[in-house]
Amino acid sequence: MKNKLFPLLFVSTFTALLFLGGCTPKESFTLEKGVNIAHWLSQSHERGESRAAYFTSKDIEQIKAWGFDHVRIPIDEEQMFHEDGTKDEEAFALLHSAIDGCLSSGLRVIVDLHILRSHHFVADERPLFTKPEAQEAFYQCWRDLSDELRKYPVSMVAYELMNEPVADDPEDWNRIAGACYDVVRAKEKNRVIVIGSNLWQSFDTVELLSLPKGDPNIILSFHYYEPMQLTHYRASWTEMRDLEGPVYYPGEVRPGGEHYDKERFLREFGRPKAVAESLGIPVYCGEYGCLGVKANEEQRYRFFTDMNAAFDELGIARAVWCYREGPEGFGILSPEGTDTRMVEILTGK
DSSP, rough: OOHHHOOOOOOOOOOOOOOOOOOOOOSOOOOSSSEESSSSSOOOOOOOOHHHHSSSSHHHHHHHTTTOOEEEEEEEEHHOOTTSSOHHHHHHHHHHHHHHHHHHHTOEEEEEEEEEETTTTOOOOOOOGGGGGHHHHHHHHHHHHHHHHHSSTTTTTTEEOSOOOOSSSHHHHHHHHHHHHHHHHHHHHOOOOEOHHHHHHHHGGGGOOOOOOTTTSSEEEEOOOOOHHHHHHTTSGGGGGGOOOOOOSESSSSSTTTEEOOHHHHHHHHHHHHHHHHTTOEEEEEEEOOOOOGGGGGHHHHHHHHHHHHHHHHHHHHEEEEEEOTTTSOOOOETTEEEEHHHHHHOOO
């Protein structure tokens, strides 16, 4: 399967071109503009040939040709590991093939442990924060992932400990993230580790995140989907499901509602930027996006234009959600084809 899907030669040495956060180690993992490979090894019930066909070497070539420099690959515990903790060999073969193909094309990779059996960002109960055995299972995931992935150059592959933590007490996430960081560091001293803020990686909780000091190989991550009335317009899984009437951007998204524009993005993105600068590390927006709703098409393009301008002005790397349109309606690539206008806005090409 590996050779069939990714007939590309693996290249093991690369040169870093862009340095973020003022840190320039011998081998730097650097980012600028990326895309999430969603609904593949995460949030999907597909298995076998249909899963294998969802993301192939042709997709990697397309992403590179569009002008992106990295991909973020969400993976779920239930896809990568069986209930007894043993590895799903087919899923790991797909992940290895994807990473090999990306590296051969010069794309960097963030492997994001997206959903745990003990933690889902929309679940009412999250045993990760209450049960020691769930925490140990989380740490064991990363021991096993490190054993599988440590062969890849630290300049090309990074690890994101967990997606969108939701802890009632931010200190619970600080404690667990710190312990998981120690687990990875015990195995890999120089691997770049991406750590996100509490409450869905919100920009306004970054000041409550405790990160190890003195380690230049950490990236602070946040996500951004505001204003939700626009980005999740009538999304069935949100409070916006029954939203009626038009929404607007820029300006008041709804009459009498909050005002959003580029200046607001600059202010709000500035908070994680300031925290990262105080620690001497890069900052990264690992997810941002907007549903492709026909009625809001022009507002959506203006939203992306202003967001990317704000990212550029502040020097913030980012990855859009997502590459291929999933059941919820995000995506650059849909059954109708490529949203070329979106690609131009996202990559500047």
